[in-house]
Amino acid sequence: EADIYQTPRYLVIGTGKKITLECSQTMGHDKMYWYQQDPGMELHLIHYSYGVNSTEKGDLSSESTVSRIRTEHFPLTLESARPSHTSQYLCASTHHNVLTFGAGSRLTVL
């Protein structure tokens, strides 16, 4: 049973819309991450957080933003979606360096 919950699982929207991908974990983990995965490609870290009020940019530049107001919640926001944002977004948290992933949010921007 997943301890990290991502919603929506699938989202198809038009260009210019604002979207928020939700990520929640019930394990009390301090460290949380967002990865972006294009089909057939490796995962790229786009954001991470070491705890409440901590957010950092990852290795891959992204136009998205994140917030960490509560330990269990790490939403990702795109203010104005574009077709280039079409991808799968995976949320994860760690405890002792072991990642637990959510099921992912597959975003398609038309």
Next chain:
Amino acid sequence: AQSVTQLDSHVSVSEGTPVLLRCNYSSSYSPSLFWYVQHPNKGLQLLLKYTSAATLVKGINGFEAEFKKSETSFHLTKPSAHMSDAAEYFCVVSEGAGGTSYGKLTFGQGTILTVHP
């Protein structure tokens, strides 16, 4: 800085034959190493991890991996492939405590394993 290279983008085996998925890494500090598996339309699942204990690590579903510092390798093996093993496998490295990237994990490019009947 840390990096990981999976040497094969695709591996194809017959059911019942051995599996070898190759992974090389580089790390400035004593690394932690992981293998994750991703089945189609499912989330990533941890197979096994190495964190400076025994160099031969046993994971779930009969997989194991051996950490070889001299070769900077962490290859994943299984004696006998099963149809259900068909998936994409990711080798992952993380620098341990004290490294500036502690807690950040770097993924390899992935290896797609196909298992033929």
